[in-house]
Amino acid sequence: MKADDIKTVAVLGAGDMGHGIAEVALIAGYRVFLRDIKPEFVDKGANRIHDSLAKLVSKGKVPADHYEKIKSELFVTCTDLDEAVKEADLVIEAIPEIMDLKKETFRQIDKSAPAHALFASNTSTMSISEIGSVTNRPEKMLGLHYFNPAVLMKLVEVIKGDKTSEETLQIGYDFVLKNNKVPVRVNKDVPGFIVNRVQAPSVVLFNAILDENIAEPEAVDAVMRKLGMPMGPYETMDYTGLDINVHGSKYYAEAIHPDFAPGKTLMAKYEAGELGKKSGKGFFDWSNGRPQIDVARATDKFDPMDLVAVNANEAAKIVEQGVCSFEDVDKAIINATGNPMGLIALIKNVPPEQLTERLAKLAEKFGKEIFKPSRLIAEGAYR
Numbered sequence: 001m002k003a004d005d006i007k008t009v010a011v012l013g014a015g016d017m018g019h020g021i022a023e024v025a026l027i028a029g030y031r032v033f034l035r036d037i038k039p040e041f042v043d044k045g046a047n048r049i050h051d052s053l054a055k056l057v058s059k060g061k062v063p064a065d066h067y068e069k070i071k072s073e074l075f076v077t078c079t080d081l082d083e084a085v086k087e088a089d090l091v092i093e094a095i096p097e098i099m100d101l102k103k104e105t106f107r108q109i110d111k112s113a114p115a116h117a118l119f120a121s122n123t124s125t126m127s128i129s130e131i132g133s134v135t136n137r138p139e140k141m142l143g144l145h146y147f148n149p150a151v152l153m154k155l156v157e158v159i160k161g162d163k164t165s166e167e168t169l170q171i172g173y174d175f176v177l178k179n180n181k182v183p184v185r186v187n188k189d190v191p192g193f194i195v196n197r198v199q200a201p202s203v204v205l206f207n208a209i210l211d212e213n214i215a216e217p218e219a220v221d222a223v224m225r226k227l228g229m230p231m232g233p234y235e236t237m238d239y240t241g242l243d244i245n246v247h248g249s250k251y252y253a254e255a256i257h258p259d260f261a262p263g264k265t266l267m268a269k270y271e272a273g274e275l276g277k278k279s280g281k282g283f284f285d286w287s288n289g290r291p292q293i294d295v296a297r298a299t300d301k302f303d304p305m306d307l308v309a310v311n312a313n314e315a316a317k318i319v320e321q322g323v324c325s326f327e328d329v330d331k332a333i334i335n336a337t338g339n340p341m342g343l344i345a346l347i348k349n350v351p352p353e354q355l356t357e358r359l360a361k362l363a364e365k366f367g368k369e370i371f372k373p374s375r376l377i378a379e380g381a382y383r
Ligand SMILES: NC(=O)c1ccc[n+]([C@@H]2O[C@H](COP(=O)([O-])OP(=O)(O)OC[C@H]3O[C@@H](n4cnc5c(N)ncnc54)[C@H](O)[C@@H]3O)[C@@H](O)[C@H]2O)c1
Pocket: 012, 013, 014, 015, 016, 017, 018, 035, 036, 037, 038, 041, 093, 094, 095, 096, 097, 098, 101, 105, 122, 123, 124, 125, 145, 146, 147, 148
């Protein structure tokens, strides 16, 4: 099988990610079955797709006749799981991040999807190998990790599970290209894959800054806003939801290292129900909309280079494990975030001794082993 043989795609889950993944495939000309568990859920996802496509047509980004074809021929919605997958050449799962739910779904579709169909999961964190293990086709199981919002974000991580065949991975890679997205190969099924993994230590750093009373959220966010970031780290955590941050941190603490466990301040907020934007209060007060960050309050107690150093250190660890190259780290980060510059590009001219010293100091100051300089940083392999 080749990517050209994929004509029909089933997308399971019509939520934030599923509807976006389906829309991207429809724009690229695929026949798409979008499935959710209740008619109102699938309708909601379909309406989001139609609203977005109508806008893209009015901006001249999608031809009007292609949208007509999508409506009349390409786009099918359903609630029956077997119906959704029975003609699929590729199934992309985007249902909630619950392992048992994913396994149950793949177990069922393994029986009803055509034998040649490839299976992909859009999981942000879970093991592709474990999900694929419940099927009789683990060599046809891969990760296709889109970023939110899928229509805008270019990156799709193409993840190899333990048993994924080279052929499956290549078809996944080519399929992403045909969807006008940027694929990056993730050669090993590690927690967080590339982008989320590389950024995971930042949460540890920002937690530690609060727990050690080094600076206030606004003072740190002000530093990053002054550097031109549209949103500082604490506002971003509030925006995503502190519950999501707690769950993510707990997962990394189990899967990678206990140092990733959620910090005291974060846990206290989570337990008090202060979850950020969704509850009206988190690190900031959201009751009157987005918090106003006073850039004049920027602190000199937080050096943004510390953030770059801990993230680059994590990147070096996954490069050492054979997950991807340093070039791919930057390709992934640029296309997942829209940042003009990658992480490794930021440290390219920094001598390894300087980075090593900075990381060793951070490890000592915060008592975090994960900040200790990794081998490839010490060797300057990123240069
Ligand atoms: N939201 C993000 O930023 C993001 C980014 C990348 C990956 N992901 C991953 O994508 C997946 C979906 O996340 P989301 O944000 O779109 O979630 P969501 O809650 O917005 O959507 C999930 C949808 O799946 C439906 N669903 C389909 N089959 C189901 C079943 N058997 N049981 C229960 N619900 C079922 C739900 O009704 C819901 O509409 C998760 O694995 C998540 O980790 C999320």
